[in-house]
Amino acid sequence: MTAFGIDLGTTQSCVAMIDEAGRPVIVKSAIGEDTTPSVVYFESPRNVVVGRAAKNSALLDPDLVAQLVKRDMGKDVVLSFHGQRHSPETVSALILRELTRAAREQTGQDVRDVVITVPAYFGVAEREATRRAGQIAELNVLDVVAEPVAAALSYQAVSGGGSVRHLLVYDLGGGTFDTTVIRLEGDDISVICTDGVHRLGGADWDQAIADYMLSQFMAQHPGLDPRGDAWFMQDLLISAEQLKKELSVTQARRHNLRFGGAVARIELDRARIEELTADLLEQTITVTQRAIATARRSGVAGFDDVLLVGGMTRMPAVARILKERLNLDARQHDPDLAVAKGAALFALMQTVRRPGGLSAAAAEDLAARTGMTVPEVETMAARRVTTVIPRAFGVKTIDGADPVALTDPVNARQLVVHLLQANTPLPADTGPYTFHTAIENQRMIGIEVWEQAGAVASESVEENRRVGEGRLRDLPPRLPARTPLEVTFFMSETGVLSVHAVEPRSGRDVRFDLQIGGLDQAGLEKARVSVARYDVSG
Numbered sequence: 001m002t003a004f005g006i007d008l009g010t011t012q013s014c015v016a017m018i019d020e021a022g023r024p025v026i027v028k029s030a031i032g033e034d035t036t037p038s039v040v041y042f043e044s045p046r047n048v049v050v051g052r053a054a055k056n057s058a059l060l061d062p063d064l065v066a067q068l069v070k071r072d073m074g075k076d077v078v079l080s081f082h083g084q085r086h087s088p089e090t091v092s093a094l095i096l097r098e099l100t101r102a103a104r105e106q107t108g109q110d111v112r113d114v115v116i117t118v119p120a121y122f123g124v125a126e127r128e129a130t131r132r133a134g135q136i137a138e139l140n141v142l143d144v145v146a147e148p149v150a151a152a153l154s155y156q157a158v159s160g161g162g163s164v165r166h167l168l169v170y171d172l173g174g175g176t177f178d179t180t181v182i183r184l185e186g187d188d189i190s191v192i193c194t195d196g197v198h199r200l201g202g203a204d205w206d207q208a209i210a211d212y213m214l215s216q217f218m219a220q221h222p223g224l225d226p227r228g229d230a231w232f233m234q235d236l237l238i239s240a241e242q243l244k245k246e247l248s249v250t251q252a253r254r255h256n257l258r259f260g261g262a263v264a265r266i267e268l269d270r271a272r273i274e275e276l277t278a279d280l281l282e283q284t285i286t287v288t289q290r291a292i293a294t295a296r297r298s299g300v301a302g303f304d305d306v307l308l309v310g311g312m313t314r315m316p317a318v319a320r321i322l323k324e325r326l327n328l329d330a331r332q333h334d335p336d337l338a339v340a341k342g343a344a345l346f347a348l349m350q351t352v353r354r355p356g357g358l359s360a361a362a363a364e365d366l367a368a369r370t371g372m373t374v375p376e377v378e379t380m381a382a383r384r385v386t387t388v389i390p391r392a393f394g395v396k397t398i399d400g401a402d403p404v405a406l407t408d409p410v411n412a413r414q415l416v417v418h419l420l421q422a423n424t425p426l427p428a429d430t431g432p433y434t435f436h437t438a439i440e441n442q443r444m445i446g447i448e449v450w451e452q453a454g455a456v457a458s459e460s461v462e463e464n465r466r467v468g469e470g471r472l473r474d475l476p477p478r479l480p481a482r483t484p485l486e487v488t489f490f491m492s493e494t495g496v497l498s499v500h501a502v503e504p505r506s507g508r509d510v511r512f513d514l515q516i517g518g519l520d521q522a523g524l525e526k527a528r529v530s531v532a533r534y535d536v537s538g
């Protein structure tokens with residue numbers, strides 16, 4: 001069975017597969033486009049429309065439309081349509097259903113085995129939520145892969161292997177931004193470091209432009225305030241996005257805004273848009289500088305190529321500012337499609353890679369089905385992709401430096417001690433680290449795993465996010481306070497965190513794989529059933 005690569009984007013999604021010649025190709029949407037807007041319109045309690053038509057419906061029925069849900073992936077966000085509860089995962093599952101339905105229609109093949117891409121900066125909870133969205137859509141998610149890794153795979157497919165090269169991937173999409181430094185060596189790809197901003201993307205540019213247009217309207221018609229009109233506001237955002245795209249190719253545009261019988265004529269030019277959004281672009285430079293500094297500490301002195309991916313990099317200001325500020329010569333690499341194509345290549349690699357290695361028969365079978373030669377299949381199976389932990393991980397503990405810790409530990413200041421630092425290559429093993437029980441006679445210890453939430457690692461609890469928990473129970477009686485406890489973290493190649501905690505004197509221990517907050521098996525089944533009930537169309 002063919003495996004498909006899916007770029008599940010904040011604003012646009014895209015599907016790719018490997019053709020008979022062994023090349024990654026885009027599978028078009030139901031209406032023949034390369035990409036599908038990641039927008040869901042809940043037309044009725046049983047029907048949803050996904051894609052271009054849904055985006056257009058956002059105008060008529062803004063309350064029945066879900067968009068930009070990727071920004072809330074892994075968070076406890078509840079959406080409601082026709083009285084039915086939804087989560088970012090179930091909405092994403094509906095998008096996936098439409099993408100795979102259309103792909104099935106276009107290719108005549110069963111679409112079940114998929115690889116889905118995620119921003120490099122996604123932490124474990126968001127990755128897990130993405131995987132779950134695939135499961136809710138009844139897909140077999142072979143793996144999730146970081147978008148810049150996918151982009152690098154597709155770059156490598158066209159530029160060939162060879163000596164050691166370093167790439168900087170600058171990915172500015174509809175909703176997220178990340179910069180990743182990647183090392184290519186022969187057929188292998190390894191991520192050196194990654195950094196990004198969760199909520200920074202085209203949608204913020206659209207908002208800034210829309211705010212400006214609105215202020216112009218209100219300046220021209222001081223008696224009118226269209227802000228309470230959902231239709232007007234939605235139309236304004238759509239126009240802002242359209243103008244933004246047009247001004248990537250032309251210098252100036254005019255637009256008429258109509259409300260309450262009045263018309264305002266808005267003049268926009270490229271320089272004005274750049275001025276309105278300069279702070280947004282500046283944030284990407286700060287992050288890129290930080291990534292370059294981290295890479296430098298790992299011995300990366302320069303870049304052989306700087307790849308621009310994500311639709312927003314079509315804005316001429318992006319390449320210009322990278323040259324002006326960081327002296328980087330950046331070029332676009334298939335900005336809308338590279339990620340999906342790379343995901344298809346990764347999906348093929350996952351199919352080829354079997355536990356225990358590739359048998360001669362399997363290599364021949366795959367070669368026959370993909371049009372590759374047997375040696376090509378073998379090379380593919382031997383390729384290695386090494387990634388890093390995007391953010392630091394640790395456990396929450398009591399701050400021993402707080403004097404209250406001695407007298408009233410329960411109310412002492414708490415902090416997060418990171419056991420694994422950001423940008424550690426995977427698989428990673430760390431510890432044992434010694435922690436202590438807080439109170440006299442403690443029979444149970446909760447081990448809370450926290451992940452760095454801010455841009456840089458901080459021990460402050462507010463700057464971290466709780467991602468899971470395990471319990472060490474049945475400790476022997478009469479343990480004094482401050483009994484040592486040893487904690488070890490192991491993170492697999494695919495980012496699954498296993499925790500081991502032991503009380504050395506009694507040997508009592510607990511091992512757990514991180515249970516991400518959210519759906520358990522029963523919840524997953526329920527979500528599956530509720531998503532399966534919908535008729536989905538494009």
Ligand code: AMP
Nearest residue numbers: 009012173174202245248310311312314
């Ligand atoms: P992606 O998530 O990579 O599909 O990024 C889509 C984002 O790129 C959206 O915010 C689009 O508005 C934006 N975009 C697409 N084409 C252009 C363009 N020509 N100029 C500026 N932005 C664009």
